[in-house]
Amino acid sequence: MMKTLLAAITAFVFLGISNGATLAAAGDVEKGEVIYAERCLQCHGEEGDGLGPAAERLNPPPRDFTLGLYKIKSSAFDADLPNDEDLFRMVRDGMPGTAMPGWSDLLSEQEMWDVIAYIKSFAELEGEPEAQLDYGTQIESSPESIARGKELFNADDRCSECHGIAGRGDAVKKLKNDNGERTWPRNLTNAWTFRASNDPRDIFARISVGIPTTQMPSFADPKSKKKLTVEERWHVSNYVASLAKGEKVVRPENTVIQAARTASELPSSPDDPAWQTAPPSTFFLVPQIIAKERFFKPANDTVTVRALYSAEKIAIHLEWDDRTKSIPGDETAKAIADEELNEDAIAVQFPVTIPAGMEKPYFLMGDAAKPVNLWRWSSGTTDKPESIAILDAKGIADQQPRDANDAGLTAKGSYKAGTWRVMMTRSLRTETADKDLQFEEGRFIPIAFFAWDGSNSEAGTQHSMTTWYWLLLKPATGSRPLFFAIIVTLVVGGVLAWWGRSAAARNRETAS
Ligand code: HEC
Ligand code: HEC
Secondary structure (H helix, E strand, O other), rough: OOOHHHHHHHHHHHHHOOOHHHHHHHHHHHHHHHHHHHHHHHOOOOOOOOOOOOHHHOOOOOOHHOOOOOOOOOOOOOOOOOOOOHHHHHHHHHOOOOOOHHHHHOOOOHHHHHHHHHHHOOOOOOOOOEEOOOOOOOOOOOOHHHHHHHHHHHHHHHHHHHOOOOOOOOOOOOEEOOOOOOOOOOOOOOOOHHHOOHHHHHHHHHHHHHHOOOOOOOOOOOOOOOOOHHHHHHHHHHHHHHHOOOOOOEOOOOOOOEEOOOOOOOOOOOHHHHHHHHHOOOEEOEEEOOOOOOOOOOOEEEEEEEEEEEEEEOEEEEEEEEEOOOOOOOHHHHHOOOOOOOOOOOEEEEEEOOOOOOOOOOOOOOOOOOEEEEEEEEEEEEEOOOOEEEEEOOOOOEEEEEHHHOOEEEEEEEEEEEEEEEEEEOOOOOOOOOOOOOOOOEEEEEEEEEOOOOOOOOOOOEEEEEEOOEEEEEEOOOHHHHHHHHHHHHHHHHHHHHHHHHHHHHHHHOOO
Protein backbone atom coordinates (compact mmCIF):
# COMPACT_ATOMS: atom_id res chain seq x y z
CA MET A 1 0.00 0.00 0.00
CA MET A 2 2.71 2.40 1.16
CA LYS A 3 4.74 1.43 -1.88
CA THR A 4 1.94 2.17 -4.36
CA LEU A 5 1.28 5.48 -2.68
CA LEU A 6 4.95 6.39 -2.88
CA ALA A 7 5.06 5.37 -6.51
CA ALA A 8 2.02 7.49 -7.22
CA ILE A 9 3.54 10.49 -5.47
CA THR A 10 6.82 10.03 -7.31
CA ALA A 11 5.00 9.79 -10.62
CA PHE A 12 2.97 12.86 -9.76
CA VAL A 13 6.01 14.92 -8.77
CA PHE A 14 7.90 13.67 -11.77
CA LEU A 15 5.10 14.64 -14.18
CA GLY A 16 4.65 17.91 -12.40
CA ILE A 17 8.23 19.05 -12.71
CA SER A 18 9.01 17.61 -16.11
CA ASN A 19 8.44 20.10 -18.90
CA GLY A 20 6.21 17.76 -20.81
CA ALA A 21 8.71 16.14 -23.13
CA THR A 22 8.37 12.96 -21.11
CA LEU A 23 4.61 13.13 -21.34
CA ALA A 24 4.69 13.58 -25.07
CA ALA A 25 7.06 10.65 -25.39
CA ALA A 26 3.96 8.70 -24.41
CA GLY A 27 2.34 9.98 -27.61
CA ASP A 28 2.08 7.22 -30.18
CA VAL A 29 3.20 8.47 -33.60
CA GLU A 30 1.32 5.77 -35.51
CA LYS A 31 -1.96 6.39 -33.76
CA GLY A 32 -1.30 10.10 -34.19
CA GLU A 33 -0.98 9.67 -37.94
CA VAL A 34 -4.49 8.18 -38.15
CA ILE A 35 -5.97 11.03 -36.11
CA TYR A 36 -4.06 13.56 -38.19
CA ALA A 37 -5.43 12.19 -41.46
CA GLU A 38 -8.96 12.43 -40.15
CA ARG A 39 -8.83 15.73 -38.25
CA CYS A 40 -5.90 17.90 -39.31
CA LEU A 41 -4.95 17.02 -42.87
CA GLN A 42 -7.57 19.13 -44.63
CA CYS A 43 -5.87 22.27 -43.33
CA HIS A 44 -2.29 21.31 -42.46
CA GLY A 45 -1.77 19.08 -45.53
CA GLU A 46 -0.72 15.51 -46.09
CA GLU A 47 2.97 16.47 -45.89
CA GLY A 48 2.42 18.72 -42.86
CA ASP A 49 3.41 21.72 -44.99
CA GLY A 50 0.28 23.74 -44.26
CA LEU A 51 -1.02 23.22 -47.80
CA GLY A 52 -4.16 21.19 -47.15
CA PRO A 53 -7.17 21.51 -49.49
CA ALA A 54 -8.85 24.09 -47.22
CA ALA A 55 -5.72 26.21 -46.79
CA GLU A 56 -6.15 28.69 -49.62
CA ARG A 57 -9.26 30.11 -47.99
CA LEU A 58 -7.62 30.69 -44.64
CA ASN A 59 -6.00 33.79 -43.26
CA PRO A 60 -3.76 33.31 -41.35
CA PRO A 61 -2.72 30.15 -43.18
CA PRO A 62 -2.40 26.81 -41.31
CA ARG A 63 0.98 26.17 -39.69
CA ASP A 64 3.67 24.49 -41.81
CA PHE A 65 4.85 21.75 -39.43
CA THR A 66 7.93 20.89 -41.52
CA LEU A 67 9.68 24.03 -40.24
CA GLY A 68 9.22 23.12 -36.57
CA LEU A 69 8.45 26.76 -35.72
CA TYR A 70 5.55 27.61 -33.42
CA LYS A 71 3.97 30.92 -32.50
CA ILE A 72 3.11 30.16 -28.90
CA LYS A 73 6.21 29.23 -26.92
CA SER A 74 7.07 29.32 -23.23
CA SER A 75 10.63 28.11 -23.71
CA ALA A 76 13.41 30.73 -23.93
CA PHE A 77 13.43 33.10 -26.91
CA ASP A 78 16.56 31.44 -28.31
CA ALA A 79 15.46 27.85 -27.71
CA ASP A 80 14.67 26.04 -30.94
CA LEU A 81 11.83 23.99 -29.52
CA PRO A 82 8.56 24.93 -27.86
CA ASN A 83 7.53 22.99 -24.76
CA ASP A 84 5.19 20.11 -25.46
CA GLU A 85 2.66 21.75 -23.15
CA ASP A 86 2.62 24.75 -25.50
CA LEU A 87 1.61 22.53 -28.43
CA PHE A 88 -0.84 20.65 -26.24
CA ARG A 89 -2.50 23.88 -25.18
CA MET A 90 -2.96 25.13 -28.77
CA VAL A 91 -4.37 21.74 -29.89
CA ARG A 92 -6.69 21.56 -26.87
CA ASP A 93 -7.92 25.19 -26.88
CA GLY A 94 -7.45 26.26 -30.51
CA MET A 95 -6.19 29.66 -31.67
CA PRO A 96 -8.80 32.44 -31.37
CA GLY A 97 -9.14 34.72 -34.37
CA THR A 98 -8.03 31.92 -36.74
CA ALA A 99 -9.51 28.76 -38.26
CA MET A 100 -7.57 26.55 -35.81
CA PRO A 101 -10.22 24.85 -33.66
CA GLY A 102 -9.82 23.52 -30.11
CA TRP A 103 -10.04 19.72 -30.01
CA SER A 104 -10.84 18.96 -26.36
CA ASP A 105 -14.41 17.90 -27.19
CA LEU A 106 -13.45 15.50 -29.96
CA LEU A 107 -10.12 14.05 -28.91
CA SER A 108 -9.08 12.46 -25.64
CA GLU A 109 -5.97 13.75 -23.90
CA GLN A 110 -4.03 10.71 -25.04
CA GLU A 111 -5.19 11.23 -28.64
CA MET A 112 -3.99 14.83 -28.49
CA TRP A 113 -0.56 13.68 -27.30
CA ASP A 114 -0.53 11.07 -30.09
CA VAL A 115 -1.24 13.64 -32.79
CA ILE A 116 1.35 16.00 -31.30
CA ALA A 117 3.95 13.24 -31.47
CA TYR A 118 3.02 12.87 -35.14
CA ILE A 119 3.18 16.57 -36.08
CA LYS A 120 6.57 16.87 -34.35
CA SER A 121 7.87 14.10 -36.62
CA PHE A 122 7.39 16.33 -39.70
CA ALA A 123 10.31 18.48 -38.55
CA GLU A 124 12.06 15.67 -36.71
CA LEU A 125 11.80 17.64 -33.49
CA GLU A 126 13.42 15.72 -30.68
CA GLY A 127 14.59 16.35 -27.16
CA GLU A 128 13.75 19.28 -24.96
CA PRO A 129 14.14 23.05 -25.30
CA GLU A 130 17.63 24.24 -24.32
CA ALA A 131 16.29 26.81 -21.85
CA GLN A 132 13.05 28.02 -20.32
CA LEU A 133 11.55 31.48 -20.23
CA ASP A 134 12.35 33.29 -16.98
CA TYR A 135 9.15 34.85 -15.59
CA GLY A 136 10.96 36.39 -12.59
CA THR A 137 8.44 37.60 -10.01
CA GLN A 138 5.11 38.70 -11.45
CA ILE A 139 4.26 42.35 -10.78
CA GLU A 140 0.55 42.71 -10.05
CA SER A 141 -1.37 45.21 -12.12
CA SER A 142 -1.88 48.69 -10.62
CA PRO A 143 -2.45 52.17 -12.03
CA GLU A 144 1.29 52.89 -11.55
CA SER A 145 2.37 49.70 -13.28
CA ILE A 146 -0.02 50.38 -16.19
CA ALA A 147 1.27 53.96 -16.53
CA ARG A 148 4.89 52.74 -16.57
CA GLY A 149 3.96 50.06 -19.12
CA LYS A 150 2.35 52.66 -21.36
CA GLU A 151 5.54 54.75 -21.33
CA LEU A 152 7.67 51.76 -22.26
CA PHE A 153 5.19 50.75 -24.96
CA ASN A 154 5.59 54.09 -26.73
CA ALA A 155 9.24 54.93 -25.83
CA ASP A 156 11.45 54.72 -28.96
CA ASP A 157 8.29 53.66 -30.75
CA ARG A 158 8.99 50.25 -29.19
CA CYS A 159 5.57 48.63 -29.62
CA SER A 160 3.68 51.55 -31.17
CA GLU A 161 5.88 51.15 -34.27
CA CYS A 162 3.67 48.22 -35.24
CA HIS A 163 0.70 48.27 -32.84
CA GLY A 164 -0.03 52.03 -33.04
CA ILE A 165 -0.11 54.48 -30.12
CA ALA A 166 -3.54 53.32 -28.97
CA GLY A 167 -2.64 49.65 -29.53
CA ARG A 168 -5.18 49.18 -32.32
CA GLY A 169 -2.68 47.72 -34.76
CA ASP A 170 -3.00 50.77 -36.97
CA ALA A 171 0.65 51.70 -37.45
CA VAL A 172 1.55 52.32 -41.06
CA LYS A 173 3.82 49.38 -41.82
CA LYS A 174 3.38 46.52 -44.22
CA LEU A 175 4.30 43.33 -42.36
CA LYS A 176 4.86 39.88 -43.79
CA ASN A 177 5.44 36.55 -42.11
CA ASP A 178 8.47 34.39 -42.83
CA ASN A 179 6.60 32.90 -45.77
CA GLY A 180 6.08 36.27 -47.41
CA GLU A 181 2.35 36.30 -46.61
CA ARG A 182 0.68 39.47 -45.41
CA THR A 183 0.23 39.65 -41.63
CA TRP A 184 -1.25 42.29 -39.37
CA PRO A 185 -0.01 43.42 -35.96
CA ARG A 186 -2.62 42.44 -33.41
CA ASN A 187 -5.28 44.99 -32.46
CA LEU A 188 -4.51 44.80 -28.74
CA THR A 189 -7.91 46.19 -27.72
CA ASN A 190 -9.60 43.08 -29.22
CA ALA A 191 -8.59 40.66 -26.50
CA TRP A 192 -10.61 37.84 -28.08
CA THR A 193 -8.26 37.72 -31.08
CA PHE A 194 -5.16 36.83 -29.06
CA ARG A 195 -3.83 33.45 -30.18
CA ALA A 196 -2.91 32.57 -26.59
CA SER A 197 -4.79 34.92 -24.23
CA ASN A 198 -4.55 38.45 -22.89
CA ASP A 199 -3.71 37.31 -19.39
CA PRO A 200 -0.59 39.30 -18.31
CA ARG A 201 1.37 36.04 -17.96
CA ASP A 202 0.64 35.13 -21.57
CA ILE A 203 1.43 38.63 -22.78
CA PHE A 204 4.69 38.49 -20.82
CA ALA A 205 5.61 35.29 -22.66
CA ARG A 206 4.81 36.76 -26.10
CA ILE A 207 6.84 39.93 -25.44
CA SER A 208 9.75 37.91 -24.09
CA VAL A 209 9.85 35.22 -26.75
CA GLY A 210 8.32 37.09 -29.68
CA ILE A 211 5.95 35.31 -32.06
CA PRO A 212 8.08 33.01 -34.23
CA THR A 213 7.30 33.03 -37.98
CA THR A 214 6.06 36.65 -37.72
CA GLN A 215 7.72 40.04 -37.30
CA MET A 216 6.74 40.31 -33.65
CA PRO A 217 10.22 40.37 -32.04
CA SER A 218 11.62 39.19 -28.69
CA PHE A 219 12.18 41.95 -26.13
CA ALA A 220 14.25 39.64 -23.91
CA ASP A 221 16.90 39.22 -26.57
CA PRO A 222 20.01 41.09 -25.31
CA LYS A 223 20.81 41.97 -28.94
CA SER A 224 17.57 43.92 -29.25
CA LYS A 225 18.07 47.70 -29.12
CA LYS A 226 14.67 47.95 -27.47
CA LYS A 227 15.24 45.19 -24.92
CA LEU A 228 13.19 45.26 -21.72
CA THR A 229 14.11 43.88 -18.30
CA VAL A 230 11.90 41.25 -16.67
CA GLU A 231 10.33 43.93 -14.48
CA GLU A 232 9.68 46.25 -17.41
CA ARG A 233 8.07 43.42 -19.35
CA TRP A 234 5.57 42.91 -16.51
CA HIS A 235 4.63 46.61 -16.62
CA VAL A 236 4.12 46.46 -20.39
CA SER A 237 2.06 43.27 -19.98
CA ASN A 238 -0.17 44.95 -17.41
CA TYR A 239 -0.63 47.90 -19.75
CA VAL A 240 -1.52 45.69 -22.74
CA ALA A 241 -3.99 43.67 -20.62
CA SER A 242 -5.63 46.95 -19.58
CA LEU A 243 -6.35 47.88 -23.22
CA ALA A 244 -9.07 45.23 -23.63
CA LYS A 245 -12.33 46.88 -24.56
CA GLY A 246 -14.90 46.81 -21.81
CA GLU A 247 -18.02 48.37 -23.28
CA LYS A 248 -17.74 47.06 -26.79
CA VAL A 249 -18.48 43.40 -26.31
CA VAL A 250 -20.57 41.29 -28.59
CA ARG A 251 -23.50 39.87 -26.61
CA PRO A 252 -25.87 37.42 -28.28
CA GLU A 253 -28.90 38.90 -26.51
CA ASN A 254 -28.00 42.36 -27.76
CA THR A 255 -30.18 42.35 -30.84
CA VAL A 256 -32.14 45.59 -30.51
CA ILE A 257 -30.43 48.93 -31.16
CA GLN A 258 -32.27 51.40 -28.96
CA ALA A 259 -32.60 54.85 -30.49
CA ALA A 260 -33.54 57.41 -27.84
CA ARG A 261 -35.47 60.52 -28.74
CA THR A 262 -33.64 63.78 -28.03
CA ALA A 263 -35.44 67.01 -27.31
CA SER A 264 -32.44 68.94 -28.58
CA GLU A 265 -30.65 68.90 -31.93
CA LEU A 266 -29.04 65.68 -33.15
CA PRO A 267 -25.22 65.55 -32.84
CA SER A 268 -23.52 67.44 -35.64
CA SER A 269 -20.46 65.21 -36.14
CA PRO A 270 -19.38 61.62 -35.53
CA ASP A 271 -16.97 62.85 -32.82
CA ASP A 272 -19.65 64.81 -30.93
CA PRO A 273 -19.52 63.75 -27.24
CA ALA A 274 -23.34 63.60 -27.25
CA TRP A 275 -22.98 60.20 -28.93
CA GLN A 276 -21.66 58.79 -25.68
CA THR A 277 -25.15 59.11 -24.20
CA ALA A 278 -26.52 56.58 -26.70
CA PRO A 279 -26.06 52.92 -25.67
CA PRO A 280 -23.66 51.02 -27.99
CA SER A 281 -24.50 47.66 -29.60
CA THR A 282 -21.60 45.69 -31.07
CA PHE A 283 -22.02 43.01 -33.73
CA PHE A 284 -19.67 40.55 -35.39
CA LEU A 285 -19.03 41.00 -39.09
CA VAL A 286 -18.69 37.78 -41.07
CA PRO A 287 -17.29 37.36 -44.58
CA GLN A 288 -19.71 37.34 -47.51
CA ILE A 289 -19.46 33.72 -48.67
CA ILE A 290 -22.91 33.22 -50.16
CA ALA A 291 -22.81 34.90 -53.54
CA LYS A 292 -20.01 35.11 -56.12
CA GLU A 293 -17.37 36.55 -55.89
CA ARG A 294 -17.21 34.93 -52.46
CA PHE A 295 -14.85 36.29 -49.92
CA PHE A 296 -12.95 34.55 -47.15
CA LYS A 297 -10.41 36.96 -45.76
CA PRO A 298 -12.07 40.12 -44.47
CA ALA A 299 -10.12 42.57 -42.33
CA ASN A 300 -12.96 44.14 -40.31
CA ASP A 301 -14.33 42.09 -37.43
CA THR A 302 -16.98 44.06 -35.55
CA VAL A 303 -19.12 47.18 -35.88
CA THR A 304 -20.51 49.22 -32.98
CA VAL A 305 -23.79 51.04 -33.61
CA ARG A 306 -25.61 53.86 -31.83
CA ALA A 307 -28.75 55.74 -32.87
CA LEU A 308 -30.62 58.88 -31.82
CA TYR A 309 -33.64 60.61 -33.28
CA SER A 310 -35.45 63.93 -32.96
CA ALA A 311 -38.92 65.07 -33.99
CA GLU A 312 -37.83 65.18 -37.64
CA LYS A 313 -34.65 63.21 -38.12
CA ILE A 314 -32.77 60.05 -37.30
CA ALA A 315 -28.98 59.74 -36.97
CA ILE A 316 -27.08 56.46 -36.98
CA HIS A 317 -23.52 56.28 -35.66
CA LEU A 318 -21.19 53.51 -36.82
CA GLU A 319 -17.82 52.86 -35.26
CA TRP A 320 -15.40 50.15 -36.33
CA ASP A 321 -11.71 49.33 -36.03
CA ASP A 322 -9.85 49.53 -39.29
CA ARG A 323 -6.06 49.46 -39.13
CA THR A 324 -5.78 51.43 -42.36
CA LYS A 325 -7.36 54.64 -43.62
CA SER A 326 -7.78 53.70 -47.25
CA ILE A 327 -7.79 56.76 -49.47
CA PRO A 328 -6.93 55.82 -53.06
CA GLY A 329 -4.30 58.20 -54.42
CA ASP A 330 -2.64 58.56 -51.03
CA GLU A 331 0.98 57.34 -51.09
CA THR A 332 1.09 56.09 -47.47
CA ALA A 333 -2.17 54.21 -47.93
CA LYS A 334 -0.86 52.70 -51.17
CA ALA A 335 2.35 51.53 -49.52
CA ILE A 336 0.52 49.42 -46.96
CA ALA A 337 -2.39 48.24 -49.12
CA ASP A 338 -2.70 44.70 -50.41
CA GLU A 339 -2.95 44.24 -54.18
CA GLU A 340 -5.45 46.95 -54.92
CA LEU A 341 -6.30 50.03 -52.87
CA ASN A 342 -10.03 50.80 -52.72
CA GLU A 343 -12.06 53.17 -50.57
CA ASP A 344 -13.13 52.08 -47.10
CA ALA A 345 -16.90 51.82 -46.95
CA ILE A 346 -19.77 50.95 -44.65
CA ALA A 347 -23.44 50.40 -45.38
CA VAL A 348 -26.62 50.18 -43.36
CA GLN A 349 -29.37 48.01 -44.82
CA PHE A 350 -33.09 48.52 -44.21
CA PRO A 351 -36.17 46.97 -45.79
CA VAL A 352 -38.10 49.47 -47.95
CA THR A 353 -41.18 48.91 -45.78
CA ILE A 354 -41.32 47.89 -42.13
CA PRO A 355 -42.58 44.29 -42.12
CA ALA A 356 -45.96 43.82 -40.43
CA GLY A 357 -44.81 40.77 -38.50
CA MET A 358 -41.34 39.59 -37.68
CA GLU A 359 -40.62 38.43 -41.22
CA LYS A 360 -37.60 40.08 -42.78
CA PRO A 361 -36.28 40.34 -46.34
CA TYR A 362 -33.42 38.07 -47.36
CA PHE A 363 -30.47 39.38 -45.38
CA LEU A 364 -28.08 39.59 -48.31
CA MET A 365 -29.60 42.56 -50.15
CA GLY A 366 -33.24 41.46 -50.13
CA ASP A 367 -35.24 39.80 -52.91
CA ALA A 368 -37.81 40.73 -55.56
CA ALA A 369 -40.77 40.59 -53.17
CA LYS A 370 -39.00 42.38 -50.33
CA PRO A 371 -36.64 45.05 -51.63
CA VAL A 372 -34.10 46.77 -49.39
CA ASN A 373 -32.21 50.07 -49.28
CA LEU A 374 -28.53 50.29 -48.50
CA TRP A 375 -27.12 53.57 -47.28
CA ARG A 376 -23.55 53.23 -48.43
CA TRP A 377 -20.82 55.62 -47.28
CA SER A 378 -17.38 55.64 -48.95
CA SER A 379 -14.22 57.25 -47.58
CA GLY A 380 -13.29 59.14 -50.76
CA THR A 381 -10.04 59.43 -52.72
CA THR A 382 -7.42 62.19 -52.94
CA ASP A 383 -9.50 63.64 -55.81
CA LYS A 384 -13.00 63.03 -54.47
CA PRO A 385 -14.39 63.74 -50.99
CA GLU A 386 -16.23 61.17 -48.88
CA SER A 387 -19.68 60.38 -50.24
CA ILE A 388 -22.92 58.57 -49.55
CA ALA A 389 -25.26 56.83 -51.97
CA ILE A 390 -28.43 54.80 -51.73
CA LEU A 391 -28.56 51.37 -53.31
CA ASP A 392 -31.98 50.02 -54.20
CA ALA A 393 -31.55 46.26 -54.09
CA LYS A 394 -33.73 43.25 -54.84
CA GLY A 395 -31.02 40.68 -54.30
CA ILE A 396 -27.28 40.84 -54.88
CA ALA A 397 -27.66 40.70 -58.68
CA ASP A 398 -30.13 43.58 -58.82
CA GLN A 399 -28.70 46.75 -57.26
CA GLN A 400 -29.38 50.27 -58.52
CA PRO A 401 -27.39 53.17 -57.08
CA ARG A 402 -29.37 56.36 -56.48
CA ASP A 403 -28.47 59.88 -55.42
CA ALA A 404 -28.68 60.18 -51.62
CA ASN A 405 -30.02 63.73 -52.03
CA ASP A 406 -33.16 62.12 -53.38
CA ALA A 407 -34.07 61.17 -49.82
CA GLY A 408 -32.11 63.91 -48.04
CA LEU A 409 -29.57 61.41 -46.68
CA THR A 410 -26.21 62.85 -45.54
CA ALA A 411 -23.08 61.36 -43.93
CA LYS A 412 -19.85 62.42 -42.26
CA GLY A 413 -16.80 60.30 -41.39
CA SER A 414 -13.83 60.73 -39.10
CA TYR A 415 -10.71 58.56 -38.76
CA LYS A 416 -8.55 58.52 -35.63
CA ALA A 417 -6.02 56.00 -34.24
CA GLY A 418 -7.32 52.97 -36.09
CA THR A 419 -11.02 53.75 -35.68
CA TRP A 420 -13.55 54.97 -38.21
CA ARG A 421 -16.61 56.84 -36.96
CA VAL A 422 -19.33 57.57 -39.47
CA MET A 423 -22.64 59.27 -38.84
CA MET A 424 -25.59 59.09 -41.24
CA THR A 425 -28.58 61.42 -40.94
CA ARG A 426 -31.96 61.38 -42.69
CA SER A 427 -35.48 62.70 -42.17
CA LEU A 428 -37.78 60.20 -40.51
CA ARG A 429 -40.15 60.55 -43.45
CA THR A 430 -39.44 61.35 -47.09
CA GLU A 431 -41.47 62.13 -50.17
CA THR A 432 -40.08 58.97 -51.76
CA ALA A 433 -42.13 56.55 -49.64
CA ASP A 434 -42.35 54.03 -52.49
CA LYS A 435 -38.55 53.71 -52.51
CA ASP A 436 -37.37 54.63 -49.00
CA LEU A 437 -38.09 53.35 -45.53
CA GLN A 438 -40.42 55.60 -43.47
CA PHE A 439 -39.35 55.43 -39.82
CA GLU A 440 -41.94 54.94 -37.10
CA GLU A 441 -41.65 55.10 -33.35
CA GLY A 442 -42.19 51.95 -31.31
CA ARG A 443 -41.78 49.45 -34.14
CA PHE A 444 -39.09 46.87 -34.73
CA ILE A 445 -37.24 47.84 -37.87
CA PRO A 446 -34.86 45.27 -39.37
CA ILE A 447 -31.32 46.63 -39.79
CA ALA A 448 -28.10 45.01 -41.06
CA PHE A 449 -24.54 46.19 -41.80
CA PHE A 450 -21.94 45.72 -44.51
CA ALA A 451 -18.28 46.82 -44.35
CA TRP A 452 -15.41 47.04 -46.82
CA ASP A 453 -11.71 47.52 -45.94
CA GLY A 454 -10.19 49.19 -48.99
CA SER A 455 -6.59 48.36 -48.06
CA ASN A 456 -7.55 44.69 -47.96
CA SER A 457 -8.70 45.07 -51.61
CA GLU A 458 -12.35 44.72 -50.54
CA ALA A 459 -14.91 46.02 -53.03
CA GLY A 460 -18.20 44.95 -54.63
CA THR A 461 -19.31 41.55 -53.31
CA GLN A 462 -16.06 41.11 -51.39
CA HIS A 463 -16.98 42.46 -48.00
CA SER A 464 -18.00 41.50 -44.49
CA MET A 465 -21.55 41.77 -43.14
CA THR A 466 -23.92 41.04 -40.29
CA THR A 467 -27.26 39.30 -40.28
CA TRP A 468 -30.44 41.29 -39.50
CA TYR A 469 -30.81 42.95 -36.11
CA TRP A 470 -33.52 45.37 -34.95
CA LEU A 471 -33.67 49.11 -34.62
CA LEU A 472 -36.25 50.52 -32.20
CA LEU A 473 -37.13 54.22 -32.01
CA LYS A 474 -38.08 54.45 -28.37
CA PRO A 475 -41.01 56.84 -27.99
CA ALA A 476 -40.31 59.84 -25.73
CA THR A 477 -41.06 59.10 -22.07
CA GLY A 478 -44.58 59.73 -20.88
CA SER A 479 -46.39 58.72 -24.02
CA ARG A 480 -48.53 55.60 -24.07
CA PRO A 481 -46.77 53.76 -26.87
CA LEU A 482 -43.71 53.54 -24.61
CA PHE A 483 -45.46 51.07 -22.35
CA PHE A 484 -46.40 48.99 -25.36
CA ALA A 485 -42.89 49.19 -26.81
CA ILE A 486 -41.36 48.03 -23.55
CA ILE A 487 -43.67 45.03 -23.38
CA VAL A 488 -42.91 44.13 -26.99
CA THR A 489 -39.19 44.65 -26.40
CA LEU A 490 -39.25 42.44 -23.36
CA VAL A 491 -41.19 39.67 -25.08
CA VAL A 492 -39.26 39.79 -28.35
CA GLY A 493 -35.96 40.46 -26.58
CA GLY A 494 -36.57 37.42 -24.42
CA VAL A 495 -37.31 35.23 -27.41
CA LEU A 496 -34.27 36.56 -29.25
CA ALA A 497 -32.02 36.14 -26.23
CA TRP A 498 -33.19 32.58 -25.93
CA TRP A 499 -32.70 32.08 -29.64
CA GLY A 500 -29.23 33.70 -29.52
CA ARG A 501 -28.15 31.52 -26.63
CA SER A 502 -29.41 28.31 -28.12
CA ALA A 503 -27.86 29.30 -31.46
CA ALA A 504 -24.57 29.89 -29.66
CA ALA A 505 -24.91 26.53 -27.97
CA ARG A 506 -25.66 24.90 -31.31
CA ASN A 507 -22.60 26.61 -32.83
CA ARG A 508 -20.48 25.28 -30.03
CA GLU A 509 -21.78 21.84 -30.75
CA THR A 510 -21.25 22.00 -34.48
CA ALA A 511 -17.84 23.64 -34.17
CA SER A 512 -16.56 20.81 -32.08
C1 HEC B 1 -9.89 24.33 -40.21
C2 HEC B 1 -8.45 24.33 -40.35
C3 HEC B 1 -7.60 23.65 -39.31
C4 HEC B 1 -7.72 22.37 -38.81
C5 HEC B 1 -8.76 21.33 -39.15
C6 HEC B 1 -6.60 22.20 -37.91
N1 HEC B 1 -5.85 23.33 -37.85
FE1 HEC B 1 -4.18 23.60 -36.73
N2 HEC B 1 -4.03 25.52 -37.43
C7 HEC B 1 -4.87 26.10 -38.33
C8 HEC B 1 -4.43 27.45 -38.57
C9 HEC B 1 -5.09 28.43 -39.53
C10 HEC B 1 -3.30 27.66 -37.77
C11 HEC B 1 -2.44 28.92 -37.70
C12 HEC B 1 -2.98 29.99 -36.77
C13 HEC B 1 -2.01 31.15 -36.68
O1 HEC B 1 -0.98 31.16 -37.35
O2 HEC B 1 -2.28 32.08 -35.91
C14 HEC B 1 -3.06 26.41 -37.07
C15 HEC B 1 -2.03 26.22 -36.18
C16 HEC B 1 -1.76 25.04 -35.52
C17 HEC B 1 -0.66 24.83 -34.60
C18 HEC B 1 0.40 25.86 -34.25
C19 HEC B 1 0.41 26.37 -32.85
C20 HEC B 1 1.45 27.48 -32.68
O3 HEC B 1 1.76 27.82 -31.55
O4 HEC B 1 1.96 27.99 -33.67
C21 HEC B 1 -0.73 23.53 -34.18
C22 HEC B 1 0.21 22.82 -33.22
C23 HEC B 1 -1.87 22.94 -34.82
N3 HEC B 1 -2.49 23.86 -35.63
C24 HEC B 1 -2.27 21.63 -34.67
C25 HEC B 1 -3.39 21.07 -35.26
C26 HEC B 1 -3.82 19.71 -35.05
C27 HEC B 1 -3.07 18.69 -34.21
C28 HEC B 1 -4.97 19.53 -35.75
C29 HEC B 1 -5.84 18.30 -35.84
C30 HEC B 1 -6.19 17.64 -34.60
C31 HEC B 1 -5.26 20.80 -36.41
N4 HEC B 1 -4.28 21.69 -36.10
C32 HEC B 1 -6.35 21.02 -37.23
C33 HEC B 1 -5.96 25.53 -38.93
C34 HEC B 1 -6.43 24.23 -38.69
C1 HEC C 1 7.86 44.81 -35.88
C2 HEC C 1 6.47 44.82 -35.51
C3 HEC C 1 6.06 44.57 -34.06
C4 HEC C 1 6.55 45.14 -32.91
C5 HEC C 1 7.66 46.17 -32.77
C6 HEC C 1 5.76 44.60 -31.83
N1 HEC C 1 4.83 43.72 -32.31
FE1 HEC C 1 3.45 42.71 -31.20
N2 HEC C 1 2.80 41.76 -32.90
C7 HEC C 1 3.26 42.00 -34.18
C8 HEC C 1 2.59 41.11 -35.10
C9 HEC C 1 2.81 41.04 -36.60
C10 HEC C 1 1.71 40.33 -34.33
C11 HEC C 1 0.76 39.25 -34.84
C12 HEC C 1 1.48 37.94 -35.03
C13 HEC C 1 0.57 36.90 -35.65
O1 HEC C 1 0.30 37.01 -36.83
O2 HEC C 1 0.11 36.01 -34.92
C14 HEC C 1 1.86 40.77 -32.95
C15 HEC C 1 1.14 40.24 -31.89
C16 HEC C 1 1.21 40.72 -30.58
C17 HEC C 1 0.41 40.22 -29.48
C18 HEC C 1 -0.63 39.13 -29.56
C19 HEC C 1 -0.31 37.88 -28.77
C20 HEC C 1 -1.30 36.77 -29.02
O3 HEC C 1 -1.44 35.90 -28.15
O4 HEC C 1 -1.94 36.74 -30.07
C21 HEC C 1 0.74 40.98 -28.38
C22 HEC C 1 0.16 40.86 -26.98
C23 HEC C 1 1.76 41.91 -28.79
N3 HEC C 1 2.04 41.71 -30.14
C24 HEC C 1 2.35 42.84 -27.95
C25 HEC C 1 3.45 43.63 -28.31
C26 HEC C 1 4.14 44.50 -27.39
C27 HEC C 1 3.74 44.74 -25.97
C28 HEC C 1 5.18 45.06 -28.09
C29 HEC C 1 6.26 45.96 -27.56
C30 HEC C 1 6.98 45.51 -26.36
C31 HEC C 1 5.09 44.57 -29.46
N4 HEC C 1 4.04 43.70 -29.55
C32 HEC C 1 5.93 44.94 -30.50
C33 HEC C 1 4.23 42.91 -34.55
C34 HEC C 1 4.98 43.67 -33.67
